Amino acid sequence: MITVNILGTGNVAWHLLRFVENHPFLHLQGWYGRKMAFKINHKNIFCDDISYLNEASVTIIAVSDDAIAELSSQLCIENQLVVHTSGSKSMDVLDSKNRKGVFYPLQSFSKNKPVDFSTIPIAIETECEKDVLFLKEFSKLFSTNVIEINSKQRLSLHISAVFANNFVNLMYQKAYQLCQENNMEFEILIPLIQETATKIKTINPVEAQTGPAKRKDLKTIALHQDFLKESNFLEVYNFLTKELL
Amino acid sequence: MITVNILGTGNVAWHLLRFVENHPFLHLQGWYGRKMAFKINHKNIFCDDISYLNEASVTIIAVSDDAIAELSSQLCIENQLVVHTSGSKSMDVLDSKNRKGVFYPLQSFSKNKPVDFSTIPIAIETECEKDVLFLKEFSKLFSTNVIEINSKQRLSLHISAVFANNFVNLMYQKAYQLCQENNMEFEILIPLIQETATKIKTINPVEAQTGPAKRKDLKTIALHQDFLKESNFLEVYNFLTKELL
Numbered sequence: 217m218i219t220v221n222i223l224g225t226g227n228v229a230w231h232l233l234r235f236v237e238n239h240p241f242l243h244l245q246g247w248y249g250r251k252m253a254f255k256i257n258h259k260n261i262f263c264d265d266i267s268y269l270n271e272a273s274v275t276i277i278a279v280s281d282d283a284i285a286e287l288s289s290q291l292c293i294e295n296q297l298v299v300h301t302s303g304s305k306s307m308d309v310l311d312s313k314n315r316k317g318v319f320y321p322l323q324s325f326s327k328n329k330p331v332d333f334s335t336i337p338i339a340i341e342t343e344c345e346k347d348v349l350f351l352k353e354f355s356k357l358f359s360t361n362v363i364e365i366n367s368k369q370r371l372s373l374h375i376s377a378v379f380a381n382n383f384v385n386l387m388y389q390k391a392y393q394l395c396q397e398n399n400m401e402f403e404i405l406i407p408l409i410q411e412t413a414t415k416i417k418t419i420n421p422v423e424a425q426t427g428p429a430k431r432k433d434l435k436t437i438a439l440h441q442d443f444l445k446e447s448n449f450l451e452v453y454n455f456l457t458k459e460l461l
Numbered sequence: 462m463i464t465v466n467i468l469g470t471g472n473v474a475w476h477l478l479r480f481v482e483n484h485p486f487l488h489l490q491g492w493y494g495r496k497m498a499f500k501i502n503h504k505n506i507f508c509d510d511i512s513y514l515n516e517a518s519v520t521i522i523a524v525s526d527d528a529i530a531e532l533s534s535q536l537c538i539e540n541q542l543v544v545h546t547s548g549s550k551s552m553d554v555l556d557s558k559n560r561k562g563v564f565y566p567l568q569s570f571s572k573n574k575p576v577d578f579s580t581i582p583i584a585i586e587t588e589c590e591k592d593v594l595f596l597k598e599f600s601k602l603f604s605t606n607v608i609e610i611n612s613k614q615r616l617s618l619h620i621s622a623v624f625a626n627n628f629v630n631l632m633y634q635k636a637y638q639l640c641q642e643n644n645m646e647f648e649i650l651i652p653l654i655q656e657t658a659t660k661i662k663t664i665n666p667v668e669a670q671t672g673p674a675k676r677k678d679l680k681t682i683a684l685h686q687d688f689l690k691e692s693n694f695l696e697v698y699n700f701l702t703k704e705l706l
Contacts, residue, residue: 382672427627
Protein backbone atom coordinates (compact mmCIF):
# COMPACT_ATOMS: atom_id res chain seq x y z
CA MET A 217 0.00 0.00 0.00
CA ILE A 218 1.21 3.49 -0.80
CA THR A 219 0.80 5.70 2.24
CA VAL A 220 0.23 9.44 2.01
CA ASN A 221 0.46 12.32 4.48
CA ILE A 222 -1.21 15.57 3.53
CA LEU A 223 -0.52 18.92 5.17
CA GLY A 224 -2.93 21.78 4.60
CA THR A 225 -6.59 22.76 4.71
CA GLY A 226 -6.90 24.85 1.54
CA ASN A 227 -8.37 24.07 -1.87
CA VAL A 228 -5.51 21.92 -3.11
CA ALA A 229 -5.45 19.90 0.12
CA TRP A 230 -9.21 19.37 -0.09
CA HIS A 231 -8.97 17.97 -3.62
CA LEU A 232 -5.96 15.79 -2.78
CA LEU A 233 -7.65 14.38 0.31
CA ARG A 234 -10.75 13.47 -1.64
CA PHE A 235 -8.68 11.75 -4.30
CA VAL A 236 -6.40 9.84 -1.94
CA GLU A 237 -9.31 8.66 0.20
CA ASN A 238 -11.01 7.19 -2.85
CA HIS A 239 -8.08 5.56 -4.62
CA PRO A 240 -7.70 1.80 -4.02
CA PHE A 241 -3.87 1.93 -4.16
CA LEU A 242 -3.55 4.81 -1.72
CA HIS A 243 -3.88 4.97 2.03
CA LEU A 244 -4.36 8.33 3.70
CA GLN A 245 -2.15 7.98 6.72
CA GLY A 246 -2.10 11.45 8.22
CA TRP A 247 -3.66 14.85 7.71
CA TYR A 248 -2.26 17.90 9.43
CA GLY A 249 -3.73 21.39 9.69
CA ARG A 250 -4.14 24.15 12.21
CA LYS A 251 -7.81 23.25 12.40
CA MET A 252 -10.10 20.80 10.60
CA ALA A 253 -11.51 23.25 8.07
CA PHE A 254 -13.76 20.62 6.45
CA LYS A 255 -14.85 17.03 6.98
CA ILE A 256 -13.35 13.99 5.27
CA ASN A 257 -14.34 10.32 5.59
CA HIS A 258 -11.41 9.37 7.83
CA LYS A 259 -11.62 12.46 9.99
CA ASN A 260 -10.08 10.67 12.97
CA ILE A 261 -6.68 10.81 11.27
CA PHE A 262 -6.66 14.62 11.46
CA CYS A 263 -4.03 16.17 13.74
CA ASP A 264 -3.20 19.75 14.62
CA ASP A 265 0.19 18.71 16.00
CA ILE A 266 2.70 18.11 13.23
CA SER A 267 4.76 15.74 15.39
CA TYR A 268 1.94 13.19 15.11
CA LEU A 269 2.70 12.59 11.44
CA ASN A 270 4.50 9.29 10.83
CA GLU A 271 6.63 8.14 7.92
CA ALA A 272 4.75 7.68 4.66
CA SER A 273 5.55 6.82 1.05
CA VAL A 274 5.02 10.48 0.30
CA THR A 275 4.25 13.54 2.43
CA ILE A 276 2.53 16.33 0.52
CA ILE A 277 2.79 19.88 1.84
CA ALA A 278 -0.21 21.63 0.26
CA VAL A 279 -0.13 24.95 2.09
CA SER A 280 0.41 28.58 1.09
CA ASP A 281 3.84 29.31 -0.38
CA ASP A 282 5.10 31.20 2.64
CA ALA A 283 4.35 28.38 5.07
CA ILE A 284 6.13 25.59 3.15
CA ALA A 285 9.66 26.12 4.46
CA GLU A 286 8.69 26.35 8.11
CA LEU A 287 6.31 23.39 8.07
CA SER A 288 8.86 21.21 6.30
CA SER A 289 11.39 22.03 9.02
CA GLN A 290 8.88 21.17 11.74
CA LEU A 291 8.27 17.66 10.41
CA CYS A 292 9.51 14.98 12.82
CA ILE A 293 10.17 12.41 10.11
CA GLU A 294 13.53 12.10 8.37
CA ASN A 295 14.89 10.87 5.04
CA GLN A 296 11.36 10.57 3.63
CA LEU A 297 10.02 11.88 0.33
CA VAL A 298 8.43 15.26 1.09
CA VAL A 299 6.95 17.30 -1.75
CA HIS A 300 5.27 20.67 -2.00
CA THR A 301 2.54 21.67 -4.45
CA SER A 302 3.59 25.21 -5.29
CA GLY A 303 4.03 26.58 -8.80
CA SER A 304 6.37 29.38 -7.79
CA LYS A 305 8.50 28.07 -4.97
CA SER A 306 11.78 26.34 -5.65
CA MET A 307 12.15 22.76 -4.48
CA ASP A 308 15.03 24.03 -2.33
CA VAL A 309 12.75 25.75 0.18
CA LEU A 310 12.02 22.31 1.65
CA ASP A 311 14.04 21.26 4.68
CA SER A 312 17.08 19.10 3.88
CA LYS A 313 16.39 16.44 6.50
CA ASN A 314 13.98 14.80 4.04
CA ARG A 315 14.26 13.97 0.33
CA LYS A 316 12.81 16.92 -1.57
CA GLY A 317 10.31 16.90 -4.36
CA VAL A 318 7.53 18.88 -6.06
CA PHE A 319 4.05 17.76 -7.12
CA TYR A 320 2.43 20.73 -8.87
CA PRO A 321 -1.06 20.24 -10.32
CA LEU A 322 -1.59 22.98 -12.90
CA GLN A 323 -5.17 23.96 -12.32
CA SER A 324 -7.14 26.66 -10.57
CA PHE A 325 -8.96 24.80 -7.82
CA SER A 326 -12.14 25.92 -6.14
CA LYS A 327 -13.18 24.12 -2.98
CA ASN A 328 -16.40 22.09 -3.20
CA LYS A 329 -16.22 21.96 -6.98
CA PRO A 330 -14.98 18.45 -7.84
CA VAL A 331 -12.33 18.32 -10.55
CA ASP A 332 -11.37 15.53 -12.91
CA PHE A 333 -7.74 15.05 -11.91
CA SER A 334 -7.10 12.87 -14.94
CA THR A 335 -7.03 15.89 -17.25
CA ILE A 336 -4.95 18.13 -14.97
CA PRO A 337 -1.27 18.32 -15.92
CA ILE A 338 1.04 17.56 -13.00
CA ALA A 339 4.59 18.92 -13.04
CA ILE A 340 7.00 16.96 -10.88
CA GLU A 341 10.58 17.42 -9.71
CA THR A 342 12.72 15.38 -7.34
CA GLU A 343 16.03 15.97 -5.61
CA CYS A 344 17.10 12.31 -5.62
CA GLU A 345 17.23 10.32 -8.81
CA LYS A 346 15.73 7.34 -7.00
CA ASP A 347 12.50 9.23 -6.29
CA VAL A 348 11.76 10.15 -9.90
CA LEU A 349 10.13 6.86 -10.83
CA PHE A 350 8.02 6.70 -7.67
CA LEU A 351 6.76 10.28 -7.95
CA LYS A 352 6.06 9.86 -11.65
CA GLU A 353 4.00 6.70 -11.11
CA PHE A 354 2.28 8.25 -8.09
CA SER A 355 1.34 11.28 -10.20
CA LYS A 356 0.09 9.03 -12.99
CA LEU A 357 -2.51 7.67 -10.57
CA PHE A 358 -3.94 11.20 -10.65
CA SER A 359 -3.35 12.33 -14.21
CA THR A 360 -2.60 11.14 -17.73
CA ASN A 361 -0.45 14.24 -18.19
CA VAL A 362 2.67 14.16 -16.00
CA ILE A 363 5.79 16.14 -16.90
CA GLU A 364 9.16 16.36 -15.23
CA ILE A 365 10.49 19.92 -15.16
CA ASN A 366 12.95 21.86 -13.01
CA SER A 367 12.14 24.70 -10.60
CA LYS A 368 12.97 27.42 -13.14
CA GLN A 369 10.68 25.88 -15.74
CA ARG A 370 7.95 25.46 -13.15
CA LEU A 371 8.16 29.15 -12.20
CA SER A 372 7.87 30.11 -15.87
CA LEU A 373 4.92 27.72 -16.20
CA HIS A 374 3.27 29.39 -13.22
CA ILE A 375 3.72 32.79 -14.84
CA SER A 376 2.35 31.42 -18.12
CA ALA A 377 -0.68 30.29 -16.15
CA VAL A 378 -1.09 33.82 -14.79
CA PHE A 379 -1.36 35.04 -18.38
CA ALA A 380 -3.53 32.14 -19.60
CA ASN A 381 -5.86 32.14 -16.60
CA ASN A 382 -5.71 35.24 -14.35
CA PHE A 383 -5.19 37.84 -17.07
CA VAL A 384 -7.59 36.07 -19.45
CA ASN A 385 -10.24 36.16 -16.75
CA LEU A 386 -9.51 39.87 -16.23
CA MET A 387 -10.36 40.35 -19.93
CA TYR A 388 -13.61 38.43 -19.34
CA GLN A 389 -14.30 40.82 -16.46
CA LYS A 390 -13.85 43.86 -18.69
CA ALA A 391 -16.16 42.37 -21.32
CA TYR A 392 -18.69 41.53 -18.61
CA GLN A 393 -18.68 45.07 -17.24
CA LEU A 394 -19.01 46.60 -20.70
CA CYS A 395 -22.04 44.41 -21.41
CA GLN A 396 -23.60 45.35 -18.09
CA GLU A 397 -23.09 49.07 -18.65
CA ASN A 398 -24.80 48.80 -22.03
CA ASN A 399 -27.71 46.63 -20.93
CA MET A 400 -26.68 43.43 -22.62
CA GLU A 401 -26.32 39.94 -21.26
CA PHE A 402 -22.71 38.74 -20.92
CA GLU A 403 -23.99 35.33 -22.07
CA ILE A 404 -24.03 36.60 -25.64
CA LEU A 405 -20.22 36.47 -25.58
CA ILE A 406 -19.98 32.86 -24.36
CA PRO A 407 -19.86 31.22 -27.83
CA LEU A 408 -17.06 33.58 -28.90
CA ILE A 409 -15.16 32.89 -25.68
CA GLN A 410 -15.51 29.14 -26.18
CA GLU A 411 -14.43 29.36 -29.80
CA THR A 412 -11.37 31.46 -28.82
CA ALA A 413 -10.31 28.86 -26.24
CA THR A 414 -10.97 25.97 -28.62
CA LYS A 415 -9.17 27.44 -31.62
CA ILE A 416 -5.74 27.33 -29.96
CA LYS A 417 -6.00 23.56 -29.61
CA THR A 418 -5.32 23.31 -33.34
CA ILE A 419 -3.78 26.67 -34.33
CA ASN A 420 -1.04 28.28 -32.29
CA PRO A 421 -2.16 31.56 -30.72
CA VAL A 422 0.24 33.70 -32.75
CA GLU A 423 -1.53 32.57 -35.93
CA ALA A 424 -4.97 32.64 -34.31
CA GLN A 425 -4.79 36.38 -33.56
CA THR A 426 -7.50 38.46 -35.23
CA GLY A 427 -9.14 41.83 -34.65
CA PRO A 428 -8.75 45.50 -35.56
CA ALA A 429 -5.31 45.90 -33.93
CA LYS A 430 -3.91 42.82 -35.68
CA ARG A 431 -5.07 44.07 -39.08
CA LYS A 432 -3.95 47.63 -38.27
CA ASP A 433 -7.51 48.91 -38.71
CA LEU A 434 -6.90 52.32 -37.15
CA LYS A 435 -10.35 53.64 -38.03
CA THR A 436 -12.13 50.95 -36.01
CA ILE A 437 -9.67 51.43 -33.16
CA ALA A 438 -10.44 55.16 -33.20
CA LEU A 439 -14.19 54.36 -33.07
CA HIS A 440 -13.60 52.13 -30.04
CA GLN A 441 -11.42 54.71 -28.33
CA ASP A 442 -14.01 57.39 -28.89
CA PHE A 443 -16.71 55.15 -27.39
CA LEU A 444 -14.53 54.34 -24.37
CA LYS A 445 -13.33 57.88 -23.72
CA GLU A 446 -13.67 58.94 -20.09
CA SER A 447 -14.32 55.31 -19.12
CA ASN A 448 -11.96 53.20 -17.06
CA PHE A 449 -11.71 50.71 -19.94
CA LEU A 450 -9.71 53.05 -22.15
CA GLU A 451 -6.32 52.65 -20.52
CA VAL A 452 -6.38 48.84 -20.77
CA TYR A 453 -7.77 49.01 -24.31
CA ASN A 454 -5.00 51.37 -25.42
CA PHE A 455 -2.22 49.44 -23.69
CA LEU A 456 -3.16 46.05 -25.16
CA THR A 457 -3.97 47.50 -28.58
CA LYS A 458 -0.46 48.98 -28.67
CA GLU A 459 0.91 45.51 -27.83
CA LEU A 460 -0.91 44.06 -30.85
CA LEU A 461 -0.19 46.80 -33.39
CA MET B 462 -39.00 31.86 -51.53
CA ILE B 463 -36.77 34.30 -49.64
CA THR B 464 -34.24 35.80 -52.01
CA VAL B 465 -30.83 37.00 -50.87
CA ASN B 466 -28.12 39.20 -52.40
CA ILE B 467 -24.66 39.03 -50.89
CA LEU B 468 -21.93 41.60 -51.44
CA GLY B 469 -18.36 40.75 -50.53
CA THR B 470 -15.66 38.14 -50.94
CA GLY B 471 -14.21 38.00 -47.41
CA ASN B 472 -14.64 35.49 -44.59
CA VAL B 473 -18.12 36.57 -43.55
CA ALA B 474 -19.37 36.56 -47.15
CA TRP B 475 -17.91 33.09 -47.68
CA HIS B 476 -19.77 31.68 -44.66
CA LEU B 477 -23.02 33.44 -45.57
CA LEU B 478 -22.88 32.19 -49.17
CA ARG B 479 -22.34 28.62 -48.03
CA PHE B 480 -25.27 28.87 -45.63
CA VAL B 481 -27.70 30.54 -48.03
CA GLU B 482 -26.88 28.09 -50.84
CA ASN B 483 -27.70 25.16 -48.60
CA HIS B 484 -30.87 26.39 -46.90
CA PRO B 485 -34.14 25.12 -48.41
CA PHE B 486 -36.01 28.39 -47.65
CA LEU B 487 -33.37 30.64 -49.15
CA HIS B 488 -32.48 31.45 -52.73
CA LEU B 489 -29.13 33.06 -53.50
CA GLN B 490 -30.10 35.58 -56.13
CA GLY B 491 -26.96 37.64 -56.61
CA TRP B 492 -23.37 37.75 -55.45
CA TYR B 493 -21.26 40.81 -56.05
CA GLY B 494 -17.50 41.27 -55.59
CA ARG B 495 -14.56 42.85 -57.34
CA LYS B 496 -13.41 39.38 -58.33
CA MET B 497 -14.61 35.84 -57.62
CA ALA B 498 -12.21 35.09 -54.76
CA PHE B 499 -13.53 31.54 -54.26
CA LYS B 500 -15.93 29.11 -55.88
CA ILE B 501 -19.52 28.49 -54.87
CA ASN B 502 -22.07 26.06 -56.30
CA HIS B 503 -24.02 28.68 -58.25
CA LYS B 504 -20.97 30.50 -59.51
CA ASN B 505 -22.81 31.80 -62.58
CA ILE B 506 -24.69 34.28 -60.39
CA PHE B 507 -21.47 36.10 -59.54
CA CYS B 508 -21.15 39.66 -60.87
CA ASP B 509 -18.41 42.25 -60.65
CA ASP B 510 -20.81 45.01 -61.72
CA ILE B 511 -23.03 46.11 -58.85
CA SER B 512 -25.76 47.32 -61.22
CA TYR B 513 -26.51 43.69 -62.10
CA LEU B 514 -27.97 43.09 -58.63
CA ASN B 515 -31.76 42.89 -58.64
CA GLU B 516 -34.27 43.39 -55.88
CA ALA B 517 -34.21 40.71 -53.18
CA SER B 518 -35.91 40.02 -49.84
CA VAL B 519 -32.65 41.09 -48.22
CA THR B 520 -29.36 42.41 -49.54
CA ILE B 521 -26.40 41.75 -47.24
CA ILE B 522 -23.33 43.96 -47.52
CA ALA B 523 -20.57 41.82 -46.00
CA VAL B 524 -17.52 43.91 -46.85
CA SER B 525 -14.88 45.77 -44.85
CA ASP B 526 -16.23 48.61 -42.72
CA ASP B 527 -14.81 51.36 -44.90
CA ALA B 528 -16.44 50.09 -48.08
CA ILE B 529 -20.00 49.78 -46.72
CA ALA B 530 -21.17 53.35 -47.28
CA GLU B 531 -19.92 53.62 -50.85
CA LEU B 532 -21.20 50.22 -51.96
CA SER B 533 -24.62 50.89 -50.47
CA SER B 534 -24.81 54.13 -52.46
CA GLN B 535 -23.83 52.34 -55.68
CA LEU B 536 -26.71 49.85 -55.43
CA CYS B 537 -29.21 50.31 -58.25
CA ILE B 538 -32.14 48.94 -56.27
CA GLU B 539 -34.40 51.15 -54.17
CA ASN B 540 -36.66 50.84 -51.13
CA GLN B 541 -35.31 47.35 -50.39
CA LEU B 542 -34.02 45.95 -47.09
CA VAL B 543 -30.24 46.38 -47.14
CA VAL B 544 -28.19 45.30 -44.14
CA HIS B 545 -24.51 45.38 -43.26
CA THR B 546 -22.65 42.88 -41.08
CA SER B 547 -20.32 45.19 -39.16
CA GLY B 548 -19.94 45.25 -35.40
CA SER B 549 -18.60 48.79 -35.26
CA LYS B 550 -20.39 50.74 -37.96
CA SER B 551 -23.64 52.53 -37.27
CA MET B 552 -26.68 51.50 -39.29
CA ASP B 553 -26.73 55.10 -40.55
CA VAL B 554 -23.72 54.65 -42.84
CA LEU B 555 -26.04 52.83 -45.26
CA ASP B 556 -27.50 54.87 -48.12
CA SER B 557 -31.00 56.20 -47.48
CA LYS B 558 -32.50 55.09 -50.79
CA ASN B 559 -33.00 51.64 -49.25
CA ARG B 560 -34.42 50.50 -45.90
CA LYS B 561 -31.49 50.14 -43.52
CA GLY B 562 -30.63 47.26 -41.23
CA VAL B 563 -27.82 45.38 -39.52
CA PHE B 564 -27.16 41.64 -39.35
CA TYR B 565 -24.08 41.18 -37.15
CA PRO B 566 -22.92 37.62 -36.44
CA LEU B 567 -20.73 37.75 -33.32
CA GLN B 568 -17.97 35.32 -34.15
CA SER B 569 -14.42 35.37 -35.40
CA PHE B 570 -14.64 33.71 -38.82
CA SER B 571 -11.80 31.99 -40.63
CA LYS B 572 -12.30 31.13 -44.28
CA ASN B 573 -12.42 27.41 -45.13
CA LYS B 574 -13.19 26.50 -41.53
CA PRO B 575 -16.93 25.70 -41.44
CA VAL B 576 -18.81 27.16 -38.50
CA ASP B 577 -22.00 26.05 -36.83
CA PHE B 578 -24.11 29.16 -37.35
CA SER B 579 -26.76 27.87 -34.96
CA THR B 580 -24.60 28.72 -31.92
CA ILE B 581 -23.41 32.12 -33.17
CA PRO B 582 -25.29 35.05 -31.65
CA ILE B 583 -26.67 37.43 -34.27
CA ALA B 584 -27.35 41.05 -33.34
CA ILE B 585 -29.91 42.76 -35.53
CA GLU B 586 -31.19 46.30 -35.98
CA THR B 587 -33.65 47.81 -38.44
CA GLU B 588 -34.58 51.31 -39.43
CA CYS B 589 -38.22 50.51 -40.22
CA GLU B 590 -40.47 48.83 -37.72
CA LYS B 591 -41.93 46.66 -40.46
CA ASP B 592 -38.57 45.03 -41.14
CA VAL B 593 -37.97 43.86 -37.56
CA LEU B 594 -40.05 40.72 -37.82
CA PHE B 595 -38.62 39.72 -41.20
CA LEU B 596 -34.99 40.24 -40.16
CA LYS B 597 -35.56 38.45 -36.87
CA GLU B 598 -37.08 35.39 -38.54
CA PHE B 599 -34.44 35.48 -41.27
CA SER B 600 -31.71 35.53 -38.58
CA LYS B 601 -33.40 32.67 -36.74
CA LEU B 602 -32.83 30.51 -39.79
CA PHE B 603 -29.12 30.92 -39.00
CA SER B 604 -29.02 30.98 -35.22
CA THR B 605 -30.95 30.11 -32.09
CA ASN B 606 -29.50 33.24 -30.47
CA VAL B 607 -30.84 36.42 -32.08
CA ILE B 608 -30.91 39.73 -30.22
CA GLU B 609 -32.19 43.12 -31.22
CA ILE B 610 -29.86 45.92 -30.13
CA ASN B 611 -29.15 49.46 -31.28
CA SER B 612 -25.98 50.74 -32.95
CA LYS B 613 -24.49 52.03 -29.69
CA GLN B 614 -25.02 48.69 -27.98
CA ARG B 615 -23.58 46.89 -30.97
CA LEU B 616 -20.43 49.01 -30.84
CA SER B 617 -20.04 48.25 -27.14
CA LEU B 618 -20.58 44.55 -27.92
CA HIS B 619 -17.88 44.73 -30.56
CA ILE B 620 -15.48 46.27 -28.04
CA SER B 621 -16.45 43.59 -25.50
CA ALA B 622 -15.54 41.03 -28.14
CA VAL B 623 -12.14 42.68 -28.55
CA PHE B 624 -11.55 42.07 -24.85
CA ALA B 625 -13.04 38.57 -24.81
CA ASN B 626 -11.38 37.39 -28.02
CA ASN B 627 -8.50 39.57 -29.31
CA PHE B 628 -7.00 40.49 -25.94
CA VAL B 629 -7.61 37.01 -24.52
CA ASN B 630 -5.76 35.54 -27.48
CA LEU B 631 -2.92 38.01 -26.86
CA MET B 632 -2.66 36.53 -23.35
CA TYR B 633 -2.51 33.05 -24.91
CA GLN B 634 0.30 34.34 -27.13
CA LYS B 635 2.29 35.54 -24.13
CA ALA B 636 1.83 32.21 -22.37
CA TYR B 637 2.82 30.39 -25.58
CA GLN B 638 6.01 32.42 -25.93
CA LEU B 639 6.94 31.94 -22.27
CA CYS B 640 6.54 28.18 -22.65
CA GLN B 641 8.64 28.17 -25.80
CA GLU B 642 11.43 30.17 -24.21
CA ASN B 643 11.56 27.72 -21.32
CA ASN B 644 11.40 24.53 -23.40
CA MET B 645 7.91 23.47 -22.47
CA GLU B 646 4.98 22.52 -24.66
CA PHE B 647 2.17 25.10 -24.73
CA GLU B 648 -0.22 22.11 -24.75
CA ILE B 649 0.32 21.73 -21.01
CA LEU B 650 -1.75 24.91 -20.52
CA ILE B 651 -4.72 23.76 -22.62
CA PRO B 652 -6.71 22.16 -19.75
CA LEU B 653 -6.31 25.34 -17.65
CA ILE B 654 -7.37 27.49 -20.62
CA GLN B 655 -10.44 25.32 -21.19
CA GLU B 656 -11.36 25.38 -17.52
CA THR B 657 -11.00 29.18 -17.41
CA ALA B 658 -13.34 29.55 -20.39
CA THR B 659 -15.82 27.02 -19.01
CA LYS B 660 -15.95 28.42 -15.49
CA ILE B 661 -17.56 31.70 -16.57
CA LYS B 662 -20.56 29.83 -17.95
CA THR B 663 -21.69 29.29 -14.37
CA ILE B 664 -19.80 31.88 -12.29
CA ASN B 665 -19.53 35.51 -13.36
CA PRO B 666 -15.94 36.50 -14.17
CA VAL B 667 -15.68 38.96 -11.29
CA GLU B 668 -16.22 36.10 -8.84
CA ALA B 669 -14.14 33.66 -10.90
CA GLN B 670 -10.97 35.75 -10.57
CA THR B 671 -8.07 33.98 -8.85
CA GLY B 672 -4.30 34.33 -8.76
CA PRO B 673 -1.53 36.11 -6.86
CA ALA B 674 -2.71 39.63 -7.75
CA LYS B 675 -6.29 38.92 -6.71
CA ARG B 676 -5.17 37.60 -3.31
CA LYS B 677 -2.60 40.41 -2.97
CA ASP B 678 0.23 37.89 -2.74
CA LEU B 679 3.02 40.41 -3.23
CA LYS B 680 5.78 37.88 -2.58
CA THR B 681 4.73 35.67 -5.48
CA ILE B 682 4.31 38.72 -7.69
CA ALA B 683 7.87 39.78 -6.78
CA LEU B 684 9.13 36.29 -7.69
CA HIS B 685 7.41 36.57 -11.07
CA GLN B 686 8.73 40.08 -11.68
CA ASP B 687 12.24 38.97 -10.84
CA PHE B 688 11.95 36.06 -13.27
CA LEU B 689 10.62 38.34 -16.02
CA LYS B 690 13.09 41.18 -15.49
CA GLU B 691 14.73 42.33 -18.73
CA SER B 692 12.13 40.35 -20.72
CA ASN B 693 9.46 41.90 -22.89
CA PHE B 694 6.78 40.20 -20.77
CA LEU B 695 7.39 42.38 -17.74
CA GLU B 696 5.56 45.50 -18.87
CA VAL B 697 2.33 43.60 -19.66
CA TYR B 698 2.65 41.57 -16.46
CA ASN B 699 3.05 44.71 -14.36
CA PHE B 700 0.26 46.61 -16.07
CA LEU B 701 -2.34 43.86 -15.72
CA THR B 702 -1.24 42.94 -12.21
CA LYS B 703 -1.80 46.57 -11.21
CA GLU B 704 -5.31 46.33 -12.70
CA LEU B 705 -6.05 43.33 -10.51
CA LEU B 706 -4.48 44.52 -7.26
